[in-house]
Amino acid sequence: MSIKVAVVEDEKHYNNALKKIIDNDSELDCVAQLYSGAESLALLKEMKPDVVLMDIKLPDMSGIEVVSRVIDNMSETKFIMCTSFEDDAHIYDALKTGASGYLIKGETMDKIIASIKDVYQGGAPMSFGVAKRVLQYFREEKTIVNQQLNxxxxxxxxxxxxxxxxxxxxxxxxxxxxxxxxxxxxxxxxxxxxxxxxxxxxxxxxxxx
Known part of the structure; x- marks a missing residue:
């Protein structure tokens, strides 16, 4: 059975490119192409795809807000943020909201396909730079905790x-x-x-x- 994937991306060329590579993989099936937050809120909870590739900068609202508003009703769906934002605030807000992965636009299509399969199996795929930032964050948090206990x-x-x-x-x-x-x-x-x-x-x- 194919992994059902929804793409939420307002840039039509990139949205179509993602659909094409998804449908070219025999293990995946692009079941929806969405272009706005409102459209996503209206349809995602009904469709309940296995994986959602979610842009952050949508024309009407943040993709992070979309995730926060649907995730309680989509417990089986995995969300991968696919965005150009690489700053700490967006990364941590997305992961804290419930996203399971975070990819920076510009990743190879092979990386994106591998990430969809990885997150479906319970993984947490991230771009290399994002993973480094997350690791550094936890190191700093541990340092703060140690100081507090001291x-x-x-x-x-x-x-x-x-x-x-x-x-x-x-x-x-x-x-x-x-x-x-x-x-x-x-x-x-x-x-x-x-x-x-x-x-x-x-x-x-x-x-x-």
Whole structure:
């Protein structure tokens, strides 16, 4: 059975070129050519293709907005952004919204075909430069997290570890031989230093160390 692909691209020549290479592959079938955000919103949820090649700069709205508005009703569909935008903001907004891949226009047609098949199998295809930016982002995030944890006092770090193990405030107070109010003050300081609002967020930072 062929992989059903929809192309959302307002530049007609490029849209037609994508359709041609998709249909030339025996494993793929271009089931729709769409040219605007409104058209995509009206048709994609009904068609539910396996993969959508989505441009970001559409004449009426961002392709990222389109993805954000349809993805909850298209849980089985994979979205690959295919765009000329290579800046951090567009990349992270697209991936955070739910896109599974991000290709820069200018990639070879072979790369595009391989990416469609890859994302259908559960992969996350990206152009080389995009992948480097994403990797750098996570490295920087890890550095920030490490610094935040280093800002905790020894006692605060120990309390955070006990919280992560499932201990209650009362139990931690008994272990540390202090009052529950003292533990609550320590926890409040932990939240401030880690820039989080609750225990779950604080524990997640520790787990991602």
């Amino acid at each position: 800002d905790l006092s020894k006692t605060e770090f120990e309390i955070l570890e006990l919280l992560a193990k499932g201990y209650l405030y009362k139990e931690i107070a008994e272990i540390k031989q202090v009052t529950i109010d003292t533990i609550k003050k320590h926890v409040s300081n932990i939240y401030k230093k880690l820039h989080v609002n609750n225990k779950v967020e604080a524990i997640n930072i520790l787990k991602n160390l």
